[in-house]
Amino acid sequence: xxxxxxxxxxxxxxxxxxxxxxxxxxxxxxxxxxxxxxxxxxxxxxxxxxxxxxxxxxxxxxxxxxxxxxxxxxxxxxxxxxxxxxxxxxxxxxxxxxxxxxxxxxxxxxxxxxxxxxxx
Numbered sequence: 001x002x003x004x005x006x007x008x009x010x011x012x013x014x015x016x017x018x019x020x021x022x023x024x025x026x027x028x029x030x031x032x033x034x035x036x037x038x039x040x041x042x043x044x045x046x047x048x049x050x051x052x053x054x055x056x057x058x059x060x061x062x063x064x065x066x067x068x069x070x071x072x073x074x075x076x077x078x079x080x081x082x083x084x085x086x087x088x089x090x091x092x093x094x095x096x097x098x099x100x101x102x103x104x105x106x107x108x109x110x111x112x113x114x115x116x117x118x119x120x
Contacts, residue, residue, distance in 0.1 A: 001022045001023070001050060001098050001101075002022065002023040002024075002025070002047065002048060002049040002050065002070075003017055003022055003023070003024050003025070003049055003050050003051075003052050004024075004025045004026075004027060004040070004043060004044045004047060004049035004050065004051050004052065005024060005025070005026045005027060005028075005052050006027055006040055006051060006052060006053035006054070006055060006058075007027050007028050007031070007033050007034075008053060008054045008055060009052045009053055009054060009075075009085070010082040010085055010086070011026065011028075012082050012086060013052060013085065013086060013089055014026060016086055016089065016090070020093065023049075025043075025047055025049055027040055027043065030043070031043060037055065037057055037058065037062055038062070040053075040058075041058070041062050041066050041069055041072075044069060044070060044072075045066070045068060045069055045070065048070050049070060050070050050071035050072070050073060050101055051069070051070075051071070051072045051073065052073050052075075052089070053072070053073070053074055053075075054074065054075055054076060054077075054080060054085070055074065056074055056076050056107070058072045058074050058105065059072065059074040059076075059105045059106070059107040059114070059116070062105075063104075063105025063116055064105070064116065067103065068103070069103065069105075070101075070102055070103070071101035071102050071103065071104060071105075071106075072104070072105040072106065073089070073092060073101070073105075073106045073108070074105065074106065074107045074108070075088045075089065075107075075108045076107055076108070076109055077109065077110050078109075078110055084110075088108045089108075091108070092106065092108060092113075100119055103117075104116065104117060104119075
């Protein structure tokens with residue numbers, strides 16, 4: 001899979017993903033920090049990369065406005081730490097296929113998760 005790390009996502013996830021043979025683009029390296037969310041999703045669509053972010057707007061708004069996105073994963077924890085975010089990302093990668101991510105927005109919380117549109 002190919003992922004685009006939003007500027008608010010821990011850089012440590014880059015190492016995890018590359019160790020699992022995934023391609024990773026870090027928005028901080030190729031974008032302009034502080035860009036509108038629409039720029040992040042536009043880049044993800046052009047690069048065919050799944051967005052990794054902690055910004056809940058990607059789930060609630062942008063995931064529904066842009067139906068042609070390659071996938072959005074929002075990790076929204078009450079007290080986020082780098083390790084907790086990595087653990088939730090690992091859980092998702094172990095339980096959800098790439099085909100299931102395409103065109104969907106996922107929101108992972110501390111003990112639950114949501115997806116739009118729903119998985120069949």
